[in-house]
Amino acid sequence: MTENRQIIIDSLPKGRLEPGNYALRTVEAPVPGDGEVLCRTLAITIGAGQRAGLQGSASYAGAPRAGMVMGGTAVARVEASNDGGAPVGSLVVCPAGWQDYSVHQAAKVRIVDERGGSGGDPAHHLGVYGTNGLTAYFGLFDVGEPREGQTVLVSAAAGSVGHLVGQMAKIAGCRVVGVAGGEAKCRLLTEELGFDAAVDYKSPNFRLEFKEALPERIDIYFDNTGGEVLGGALRRMKVGGRIVCCGVVSQYDTSNPAPGPRGVPGLLINFRVRMEGFLVFDYAKRYPEAWGRMREWVEAGKLVPKQDVFEGLEKAPEAFVDLLAGGNVGTRIVRVAS
Ligand SMILES: NC(=O)c1ccc[n+]([C@@H]2O[C@H](COP(=O)([O-])OP(=O)(O)OC[C@H]3O[C@@H](n4cnc5c(N)ncnc54)[C@H](OP(=O)(O)O)[C@@H]3O)[C@@H](O)[C@H]2O)c1
Structure with missing residues (x-):
């Protein structure tokens, strides 16, 4: 047996x-x-x-x-x-x-x-070639629609989806800011993975550091966490910005998830922001396209x-x-x- x-x-x-x-x-x-x-x-x-x-x-x-x-x-x-x-x-x-x-x-x-x-x-x-790589690819490119020179913010930025989103946004020519827990993760993002800035959401000065890292506000917020980071991002969106709702990790490890942040829908209206959820499985027919492009980036050393x-x-x-x-x-x- x-x-x-x-x-x-x-x-x-x-x-x-x-x-x-x-x-x-x-x-x-x-x-x-x-x-x-x-x-x-x-x-x-x-x-x-x-x-x-x-x-x-x-x-x-x-x-x-x-x-x-x-x-x-x-x-x-x-x-x-x-x-x-x-x-x-x-x-x-x-x-x-x-x-x-x-x-x-x-x-x-x-x-x-x-x-x-x-x-x-x-x-x-x-x-990178599994669900999380595909999630990063379709969430960023299809839902976020990044354009060169735009500012992309990503939360849980050192995580599986997040570290790939940030690097792909750099490949698209964007300015990329990550939010992650702790100084070591923030250093990894800027020193190893090419992020332009990283903010530690556990820092007592988070609000100020967040604002300073985003002087030109946010074109695309790739939201892996919901919660307080989403609340902060909503207040710093640019007119015409997009919020890519990927996941809500700040509310998973509990039996009593908190309600959503204040400002929905008011801030969405003020800034004319599109906030859109997506599921990677809906893109299944296009996975080969994503695998092909990601493989090129990995082999060229642009995506680590x-x-x-x-x-x-x-x-x-x-x-x-x-x-x-x-x-x-x-x-x-x-x-x-x-
Ligand atoms: N829409 C879809 O089709 C789809 C598909 C796959 C995954 N997802 C979503 O993508 C997100 C990322 O998933 P993943 O597998 O790549 O996980 P991950 O980002 O590798 O791991 C979770 C990370 O979340 C952070 N975190 C934990 N509690 C937090 C809190 N209270 N506030 C802020 N950050 C917190 C932690 O990093 P720190 O040290 O930075 O706190 C942790 O490393 C999840 O929300 C998941 O549900 C969506």
């Missing part, structure tokens, strides 16, 4: 998420049926939006329940196949969840390039994807809790097997 370790949701969080909301169990690995493949998980990615899923039906991410294997996207190796389209040995991206082995319809897994696009690491299929790695499936709950507390830089990856 092949053992399959699984991390299950033991209880839904009542307040902040804790590692104790999860449990490890071992079951027998599943067997693929007709047209199915057995996938061995190599690495999973953990994104902030998965915490919204644990809040229940209010989220686009669905409603997980206690006793279920925690959901998540993985890069995996096909170990057994009953479909010629995905032969044994293929490297695939699939919705494996937090477990060693999973079975999928062959048509539902995506075979990916062995080179991994950057540094030969297959985990980049979960970062960052990963933040935990080793071992059993570390996934800790890696998730730490992400919500701001522990990550770039895309959080949990390596499960080599």
Whole structure:
């Protein structure tokens, strides 16, 4: 028998998420049926939006329940196949969840390039070429519509989506300001990733520093956080600006999300601002366009994807809790097997 370790949701969080909301169990690995493949998980990615899923039906991410294997996207190796389209040995991206082995319809897994696009690491299929890279690309270019010389503000700027948004906005010729928690993250943004300025939202002088970093106000605010940063951005938008509503990470790790900021819709009217939510999955037909352009940028060294790695499936709950507390830089990856 092949053992399959699984991390299950033991209880839904009542307040902040804790590692104790999860449990490890071992079951027998599943067997693929007709047209199915057995996938061995190599690495999973953990994104902030998965915490919204644990809040229940209010989220686009669905409603997980206690006793279920925690959901998540993985890069995996096909170990057994009953479909010629995905032969044994293929490297695939699939919705494996937090477990060693999973079975999928062959048509539902995506075979990916062995080179991994950057540094030969297959985990980049979960970062820059995964959902968060695509989210950065379509949110910025399609919803934000950046033009050369414009000012782009991005929150959770050192996170998986945010660090890619900022670099893409630089590629588009914009002035880029990031908001992140802590001096070290702010330094990384300006010194390593080419941001023009970065503001620490945990600083006691945040309001003043925020204003000083945005002397010409904001053309595009790429909002990953909602909350106070959104409140501040609303007051500094330029006439005709766009607010790209990507996510609300400041309100995920709680059972009582705060109401939205003051000034909606008044400030939107005053500044004639378009505030628009989007879901990356609506752009699925155009993913190849984004992969092609991002690969060019990565290979030219213009887009530097960052990963933040935990080793071992059993570390996934800790890696998730730490992400919500701001522990990550770039895309959080949990390596499960080599
Ligand atoms: N619309 C879509 O289709 C779509 C798709 C994918 C992801 N998303 C959204 O994109 C956003 C970013 O997701 P991600 O996976 O890339 O996560 P991430 O930014 O890598 O990680 C979350 C980050 O949020 C920051 N944070 C935590 N609590 C905060 C608070 N109270 N206020 C401000 N910042 C806080 C932390 O950084 P600090 O150290 O800076 O606090 C943390 O590192 C999420 O809102 C997610 O839901 C949307």
